[in-house]
Amino acid sequence: MSKVAANGGGGGNKDQIPVVVGGSSSSSGGGLRYPSNGKTIYHRPINRSKTTELSQASFAYLFSEMVSYAQRRVTGIQELEKRLNLQGHPIGLKLLDLLLIREPPRSQTRPLNIITLLHFLKNNLWTHLFGRQADKLEKSLNSEVPDQYMIYDNEPLVNAYVSVPREMNSLNCAAFVAGIIEGVCDGACFPATVTAHSVGGKEEGEMWPEKTVFVIAFQPEVLERESLIGKG
């Protein structure tokens, strides 16, 4: 027993993790090592095949089970959307950090105003999750709610195989994606409420029957801060 302890003590002295000063990658000896090009395991996906794509079918089955799971203990459509939203929220919080660390070091700051945040969502987040950018970004023209922002997706990946029954037609399962967006906004200190609504399928033969809009309503303090920044 004592021998083991002595060994452990000796090893601990030698293998002490050096404190890396200023992110230097040239630290010698053992311990935490940085590759010479500065890319850590966080910089690339686990799946290293050429396209880094995942099977859509397995995602569809997983998502289908997530929806049924969320549906099991709810009474109304709003509650179901809330649950889907909650499932997405932690993903968004974590994705913000991951996507920022993968940015080139110069632009590795979190979005500081609403416009950069929205562009970050439309470009980086959408490309990471769905392999393409979101289709449109818009500011609300309604004077009653002047500070709502909209992200349009013509064919959301999560809804690719989902047909909502007629008696629940106000439901949109992209509430899960809305939760991810909300997580990113919260993580970037832009607390907001994000909801998903279907806007397509109104008339026959429409081009994008699955078109979905994500409405982002920021908290009043965010808008207040934004107006102060704008002045300065």
Place this chain on the structure above:
Amino acid sequence: MTIFSLIIINKAGGLIYNRSFHEGGLSKISTNDYLVLAGTFHGVHAITARLNPLPTNNRLSSSGTRPDPPSGLEILESENFRMQCFTTLTGIKFLLFSDTTQTNVDTIIRRVYEMYTDYVMKNPFYQLEMPVRCDLFERKLLSYIREMNSR
């Protein structure tokens, strides 16, 4: 070359989907008759699966693999129409009615099965063995058959 209609029967013999794509060709019957037709066909199919004229004395073939079970009724052809039946491994039957000159029915029926697995089985709101009411399945199926019929 025209595809008249499609019927899907679940493994218990219940009708879960029926849709006609072409006016005329087949005479119209009521929903109740469709249910009876599905049940009857299910029974007939079970009987034909037993009517195997080939001897099945050695259950396992020499290579040790199990031979395919007898498949039962596959094609029914009459003067005016042709019916093809496709049974999936899970026992669901797809019946496709077309006119007698229709080619590539095999491919079409497989494509329909593919759509079924995509838009029905991956739909969180579909309950197994229950009638199929999925907008996406309907939409994709109609546009595919329409394209086939307009060739």
